[in-house]
Amino acid sequence: MSDKPTESEKLNIFGQRIKAWLLLAIGLGLIWVMAFAALPLGQRLPAVGPVMDAIERADIDAGTYWYTQSEETARAQMFIRNAIRRYE
Amino acid sequence: MAPVQSPAIPSGATLESSPDVVIDKQKWEWSELYKKEDWWAIWLGFLLIIVGMLIFLPRPPADMAENLAKADAVLQAEDARAPFRTVEWHKANDAKGGLRATNEPYAKTISKWLQKPDRWSSNPAESLYLSEAAAAARRAKAEPAYKEAQEATKAALTRAEAAQALAAAAFFQDAQLNAAAEQNIAEWRQLREKERGSVRAKATVQAYNKIPYHIGLLILTGLFFTIGILFLKIDTTKFWKGFWFLFLIAVVAMIIGNQETMRKYGFGDVLWAIVLGMLISNTVGAPKFVKEALQTEYFIKTGLVLLGAEILFSKIVAIGVPGIFVAWVVTPIVLVATYAFGQRILKMESKTLNITVSADMCVCGVSAAIATASACRAKKEELTIAVGMSMLFTAVMMIALPTFIVSIGMHPVLGGAWIGGTIDSTGAVVAAGAFLGETGMFVAATIKMIQNVMIGVIAFGVAVYWCARVECAPGQMVSKMEIWYRFPKFVLGFIAASIVISIMYSAMGSAGEVMIEHGFIRGLTRDARDWFFALAFASIGLSSNFRELAHHFKGGKPVILYVCGQSLNLILTLTMAYIMFFLVFPAITAGL
Structure with a gap:
C-alpha cells in the first residue's frame, strides 16, 4: 500500500490548514476589535471615562508592571522622602 | 540520589521526569556552574550589571555633589523657615529629582x-x-x-510667589496668609503637572527610526544569550534560526502594548507576548525552526537576576513606618491566608498555581508572578493564568477603586495607600492614584514601590519552603544539603544582586539615586530586563496550549482564589492604612 496521501486526505489537510490560518486571522481581528472598538467604547461609560481622561492628561503608561518603569514613582519617592523629613 | 516524589507533580511522575518543570539533580557537581541555566542566568545578569556600573559610575553629571548639597540645603532651610512647602522648596525638590545620570549624552545613546x-x-x-x-x-x-499650558503655569507661579511673599512678610505667623500661599502654590503645582503631561509629550515629539536599533538589539541580545547557549548543550545554529522569530513576536507584542488605548487600560506587552504566542501555536502551530529558541527559563531567570538589582531595601522607609505596616505587614498576612484558603477550602490541585496566583494578587502582579513561579518551578501555563488574571483584574480595579474613593470623598492619603497596597501593577497604581490628585498618586506609587521590594523576600521564602516542605513526601525531614541541592540557584543571584546594589545605594546617599537608580538601573539593566521578559513570555506563549490552560482553570478555582484573596487584601489594607495614617501617624498624613 502506498504511503502517499489520497486526494481526499490532501483536501482534508488543506482544509485544516485554511481553518488554522482563519482562526489566527480571527484571533488577530479580535485584538484589533479590542483596541479600536471595544475598549474605546468602554471609555464612554460614565465610570470609565473620567479615569481614562485623568490617565491621558497625566500621560501615564498603565501597562508598566514594576516601579523602575514608571517615571511617576521616581517623582513620588523624591517628593515624599523630602516632605516627611520635617516630621522625622 | 533517587528523585523525590512531589505532591505538586501528578501521581506516578517524578520531579525529574516531569517535562514542564525545571529541576536540578539531587547532588552537587561543580560543573553545574557552567552547565546549568540557573548559573548562566547569574553570570550573565551580573555581567550586565558590572558593565552598567563600569559605564555609568565613573561618569556622573557635572557638579553632582555640589548640586545635591545645594538642593538639600535649600530643602532644609525652607523646612525651618515656613510651616508649609514653599516655592523654593518645590524648586529644590524638582532640581534634586532632575539630577540623573540617564540625562547624560552617553546614557541617551544606550537608551536608543x-x-x-x-x-x-x-x-x-x-x-x-x-x-x-x-x-x-x-x-x-x-x-x-503647550504654550497655553506654559503661560498658565508661569502666571500661577507669579501668583504663588506673591502670596508667599505676603505670608513671609508676616513671618509666616498669619494662618490666613499661610493658607492662601499654600493654596496658590498647590494651584501652581497642579498646572505644572498638567503642562508636563500629554501636552508636552505631543509638543516635543521628535522623528525616529527604530528599525536599525531593533535589528542591532536582536543581534546583541542573541549574542549575549549565545554565551550561555554554547555551554548548555543547545544547538547554537538552531537557536539563532528561531531566535529572530521569537524576537519578532516580542517586538509585535510591544507594538500592540504601546497602542494608546491598550496602554491606558494597562494591557502591556507581557500579555500580548503570551497571547500572540498562544494564538500562533494553537492555530497554525509554532514553526519547527523556533523550537530551540524557546528557552523560557533561561530568559526569565536572567531577567530575574537583573530584577534583583532593582530591589533596593532602603526604599522600604520611603514613607516612614506607616508605609512599612501597609506594605510589609498586610502583604505577607494576605499571602499566607490566601495560600491556606486555596489549599484547605478550595482544595487547589496545584500548589504552585496557588502560590503564584496568591503572590501575584497580593504583592505586585506580573513581576511577583514571574519571581514566585520561577522560585517554586510552576508550570508555564500556571504563570500564564496568573499573569492573565492579574492584568484583567488590575484593569477593572484601576477604574473601580479610584472612582469609589472619590465618590465617597475619602482622604487622598488613605485612598492612595489603599490603591498602592491592593492594585497589582505599578502602572495601574499610578493611573488610579492620578485620579485622586498629586498627593494620592504620590502615596499610591510610593506604597507600591515599597511592596515591590518585598518580592525579593517572598521569592527567597517560597524557594526555601518548596525545597524543604513541599517537594518531599509527607512527614519527610529534608537535610540542609538536600535543600541546597534542590534550591533554584538563580534565586541566589537574584538575592545577591539585591543585597550588593542595596548596600551600594545606601552607602552613596543621594548620589545613589542619581548614579544607581537613575544611572545603570534605569539606563541599562531595566530595559534589558524588559526585553528578556518579553522574550520569555513570547516563548511561553509559543509553547503553551489552550487545552492545558483550560485544565488548570478547571472549576474557575484560580478566579475564586484571586477574588477572595483580593477581598481580604482590600479590607486589611484599608484598615491598616487608616490605623497608620490617621490614628498612629497623623502628622505624616497632614504633612503630605
Missing part, C-alpha cells in the same frame, strides 16, 4: 539601542518609524495647547 517601539494610536508603523514631516506636523498641532 534598548528602547521599545513607540506609542501609536491608529497607524502601527508609527511605533517604529516617524518621519520628520509627521513629527513636525504633530508638534505644530500640539504647540498652541
Whole structure:
C-alpha cells in the first residue's frame, strides 16, 4: 500500500490548514476589535471615562508592571522622602 | 540520589521526569556552574550589571555633589523657615529629582539601542518609524495647547510667589496668609503637572527610526544569550534560526502594548507576548525552526537576576513606618491566608498555581508572578493564568477603586495607600492614584514601590519552603544539603544582586539615586530586563496550549482564589492604612 496521501486526505489537510490560518486571522481581528472598538467604547461609560481622561492628561503608561518603569514613582519617592523629613 | 516524589507533580511522575518543570539533580557537581541555566542566568545578569556600573559610575553629571548639597540645603532651610512647602522648596525638590545620570549624552545613546517601539494610536508603523514631516506636523498641532499650558503655569507661579511673599512678610505667623500661599502654590503645582503631561509629550515629539536599533538589539541580545547557549548543550545554529522569530513576536507584542488605548487600560506587552504566542501555536502551530529558541527559563531567570538589582531595601522607609505596616505587614498576612484558603477550602490541585496566583494578587502582579513561579518551578501555563488574571483584574480595579474613593470623598492619603497596597501593577497604581490628585498618586506609587521590594523576600521564602516542605513526601525531614541541592540557584543571584546594589545605594546617599537608580538601573539593566521578559513570555506563549490552560482553570478555582484573596487584601489594607495614617501617624498624613 502506498504511503502517499489520497486526494481526499490532501483536501482534508488543506482544509485544516485554511481553518488554522482563519482562526489566527480571527484571533488577530479580535485584538484589533479590542483596541479600536471595544475598549474605546468602554471609555464612554460614565465610570470609565473620567479615569481614562485623568490617565491621558497625566500621560501615564498603565501597562508598566514594576516601579523602575514608571517615571511617576521616581517623582513620588523624591517628593515624599523630602516632605516627611520635617516630621522625622 | 533517587528523585523525590512531589505532591505538586501528578501521581506516578517524578520531579525529574516531569517535562514542564525545571529541576536540578539531587547532588552537587561543580560543573553545574557552567552547565546549568540557573548559573548562566547569574553570570550573565551580573555581567550586565558590572558593565552598567563600569559605564555609568565613573561618569556622573557635572557638579553632582555640589548640586545635591545645594538642593538639600535649600530643602532644609525652607523646612525651618515656613510651616508649609514653599516655592523654593518645590524648586529644590524638582532640581534634586532632575539630577540623573540617564540625562547624560552617553546614557541617551544606550537608551536608543534598548528602547521599545513607540506609542501609536491608529497607524502601527508609527511605533517604529516617524518621519520628520509627521513629527513636525504633530508638534505644530500640539504647540498652541503647550504654550497655553506654559503661560498658565508661569502666571500661577507669579501668583504663588506673591502670596508667599505676603505670608513671609508676616513671618509666616498669619494662618490666613499661610493658607492662601499654600493654596496658590498647590494651584501652581497642579498646572505644572498638567503642562508636563500629554501636552508636552505631543509638543516635543521628535522623528525616529527604530528599525536599525531593533535589528542591532536582536543581534546583541542573541549574542549575549549565545554565551550561555554554547555551554548548555543547545544547538547554537538552531537557536539563532528561531531566535529572530521569537524576537519578532516580542517586538509585535510591544507594538500592540504601546497602542494608546491598550496602554491606558494597562494591557502591556507581557500579555500580548503570551497571547500572540498562544494564538500562533494553537492555530497554525509554532514553526519547527523556533523550537530551540524557546528557552523560557533561561530568559526569565536572567531577567530575574537583573530584577534583583532593582530591589533596593532602603526604599522600604520611603514613607516612614506607616508605609512599612501597609506594605510589609498586610502583604505577607494576605499571602499566607490566601495560600491556606486555596489549599484547605478550595482544595487547589496545584500548589504552585496557588502560590503564584496568591503572590501575584497580593504583592505586585506580573513581576511577583514571574519571581514566585520561577522560585517554586510552576508550570508555564500556571504563570500564564496568573499573569492573565492579574492584568484583567488590575484593569477593572484601576477604574473601580479610584472612582469609589472619590465618590465617597475619602482622604487622598488613605485612598492612595489603599490603591498602592491592593492594585497589582505599578502602572495601574499610578493611573488610579492620578485620579485622586498629586498627593494620592504620590502615596499610591510610593506604597507600591515599597511592596515591590518585598518580592525579593517572598521569592527567597517560597524557594526555601518548596525545597524543604513541599517537594518531599509527607512527614519527610529534608537535610540542609538536600535543600541546597534542590534550591533554584538563580534565586541566589537574584538575592545577591539585591543585597550588593542595596548596600551600594545606601552607602552613596543621594548620589545613589542619581548614579544607581537613575544611572545603570534605569539606563541599562531595566530595559534589558524588559526585553528578556518579553522574550520569555513570547516563548511561553509559543509553547503553551489552550487545552492545558483550560485544565488548570478547571472549576474557575484560580478566579475564586484571586477574588477572595483580593477581598481580604482590600479590607486589611484599608484598615491598616487608616490605623497608620490617621490614628498612629497623623502628622505624616497632614504633612503630605
